[in-house]
Amino acid sequence: MRVIRHVAVNVFRESVRDRVPYTLLLFAVLLIAASRVLAQLTAGQDVKIVKDLGLAAIAAFGLFIAVFLGVGLVSKEVERRSIYAILAKPVSRAQFIAGKYAGLVLTLFVNVMVMTGALYLVLAWLMATATPAERASWDAPAMDPEMLGAVLMIFIELMLVTAIALFFSAFTSPLLSAACTFGLYVIGHFTGELRDFDTLTDSRAVGWLTRGLYHLLPDFSAFDVKLQVVHGIHVPAGYLATTAAYGFAYVAALILGGTYIFTRRDLK
Amino acid sequence: MATPALLIEGLTKDYAVGFRRRPHRALDGLTLRIEPGEVFGFLGPNGAGKTTTLKLLMQLIYPTAGRAEILGRPIGDIGARRRLGYLAENPSFYDYLTAEEMLTYFAQLFGYQLPERRQRVSDLLDRVGIGQERRFQLRKLSKGMVQRFGIAQALVNDPEILFLDEPMSGLDPLGRRDVRALILELREQGRTIFFSSHILSDAEAVCGRVAVLAGGRLVAQGRLTDLREFSARGWELVVANLSPDALERVRPRTARVTPISAGRYGLELPPDSAPDAFLAELVAAGASIVSLNPLRETLEDFFVERVTRAASDARH
Structure with a gap:
């Protein structure tokens, strides 16, 4: 664990000095600017729009960080040969992969927390400047704690995206890893269609294939509870727990798979 | 017999190359034994298989056949x-970390705790001559400084055996001298050093024994002075204040005379000449000795000759 921790802390330090602060800054500027404009343009919908935009932005910027840092986690180290000095130390390849993953998840955690903090700040400002009549028209309170459930789901979704990026990064180039990760992310939002595809076809083989793909591919749509939260619809804790467990299981399988491949490949 | 510091037996590596993944043998049945405390030079031209060997020993790549032990334990242990x-x-290291942070990270991987870790990092950066740049991000260091940092990270755990792949690469003459001095100092401390180079003079300065690779095969090994190919094929002498009479007297015993400037000549002596007596005669005639160097076949000549011979043997 000591080695994994040191590798992880180092990934975090390197990430923070690299490009993550700029993404954060961009996010904060966009969010604040959008909320100011929208608060003036919409009557009574400003809180809902800020929440919607804010959660979507956390997911989008998180995705950007997860993919663009995740795909280079291993492959860039191999390309630049910086991995040579590390693996000549008492560090196994499995520890290296685990540390790299933990470091990027730590980076994502801090980013998501900062972005969530910024979102709550904007919402607090809107609440402070709203009239009692405006507050009464809101579906949910501005500082709704249910939003944290949506943020948790976004975070676990990002952990899954990072695991996919790391998996591909263990044996392909950053460009191919990015394409595959984005591809899986997009497909993963439409797995519901795959599940129901057998009702649209007479071919049993196609039905089995689409059912198989549905079970094999990650179901990213399960993590999306933004809409419910924005409209003040309660998301049961049981659903959050089950979805989180699904995400963790998928992450574990990907990390194990990535480690299996990485420990067997030549680092040329 | 004592446990060897490094034992390599029949180490072979094939790479798949090209679209059709044809096997290419980068290393072919290498066998070596290196005793503790030796400074061993691993010589060969580019593409000879030196880096492949070192990568195999570090388990960055896996062998097609053969085995190796480092300090009595299998590679990868x-x-x-x-x-x-x-x-x-x-x-290459992480661009955005400072030299101090990066070396601290490596020390952490070995489990060094404060305050020993801080002291070790500071001492090592000073020792390799980049103590002043300890707070510079690594991307801002020159190539030579990165090479010096690389040496520092290789020493961070006070190793019993050091594997250095082209350690003089990218260094200026001062840097090369420092690295040679460091290797000799480590040898005095009883450490084993296995270093690869394609420059014979680097090996001559520090190595007890060498192995020479060409085309993935071991073509020679032993003490440099014992290897026939590297024994002196003559002497190159530069003298000043040599009178024309004295020059004419010694000319029959030289292989070649090259005038440099007034009274200054380059004299090439055959390998069987006795340079001591020759020098004494010149000094007695009033000449000044500027320099005397052995003329050796260069490593490059050796490689060309060996590779050509191997190709010729293959044809017959």
Whole structure:
């Protein structure tokens, strides 16, 4: 664990000095600017729009960080040969992969927390400047704690995206890893269609294939509870727990798979 | 017999190359034994298989056949890695970390705790001559400084055996001198050093024994002075204040005379000449000795000759 921790802390330090602060800054500027404009343009919908935009932005910027840092986690180290000095130390390849993953998840955690903090700040400002009549028209309170459930789901979704990026990064180039990760992310939002595809076809083989793909591919749509939260619809804790467990299981399988491949490949 | 510091038996590596994944043999049945405390030069031209060997020993790549042991343990053993240091060819590190942070990270991987860790990092950066730049991000260091940092990270665990892949690469003459001095100092401390180079003079300055690779095969090994190919094929002498009479007297015993300037000549002596008596005669005639150097076949000549011979043998 000591080695994994040191590798992880180092990934975090390197990430923070690299490009993550700029993404954060961009996010904060966009969010604040959008909320100011929208608060003036919409009557009574400003809180809902800020929440919607804010959660979507956390997911989008998180995705950007997860993919663009995740795909280079291993492959860039191999390309630049910086991995040579590390693996000549008492560090196994499995520890290296685990540390790299933990470091990027730590980076994502801090980013998501900062972005969530910024979102709550904007919402607090809107609440402070709203009239009692405006507050009464809101579906949910501005500082709704249910939003944290949506943020948790976004975070676990990002952990899954990072695991996919790391998996591909263990044996392909950053460009191919990015394409595959984005591809899986997009497909993963439409797995519901795959599940129901057998009702649209007479071919049993196609039905089995689409059912198989549905079970094999990650179901990213399960993590999306933004809409419910924005409209003040309660998301049961049981659903959050089950979805989180699904995400963790998928992450574990990907990390194990990535480690299996990485420990067997030549680092040329 | 004592446990060898490094034992390599029949180590072979094939790479798949091209679209059709044809096998290419980068290393062919290498067998070596290196005793503790030796400074061993691993010589060969580019593409000879030196880096492949070092990567195999560090388990960055896996062998097609053969085996190796470092300090009596199989390669890849974590316990052995605690006791070795490795400098890769043209090393690369994290751009955004400072030299101090990066070396601290490496020390942490070995489990060093404060305050020993801080002291070790500081001492090592000073020792390799980049103490002033300890707070510079690594991307801002020159190539030579990165090479010096690479040597520092290879020494961070006080290793019993050091693997250095082209350690002089990218260094200026001062840097090369420092690295040679460091290797000799480590040898005095009883450490084993296995270093690859394609420059014969680097090996001559520090090595007890050498092995020469060409085309993935071991073509020679032993003490440099014992290897027939590297024995002196003559002497090159530069003298000043040599009178024309004295020159004419010694001319029959030289292989070639090259005038440099007034009274200054380059004299090439055959290998069987006795340079001591020759020098004494010149000094007695009033000449000044500027320099005397052995003329050796260069490593490049040796490689060309060996590779050509191997190709010729293959044809017959």
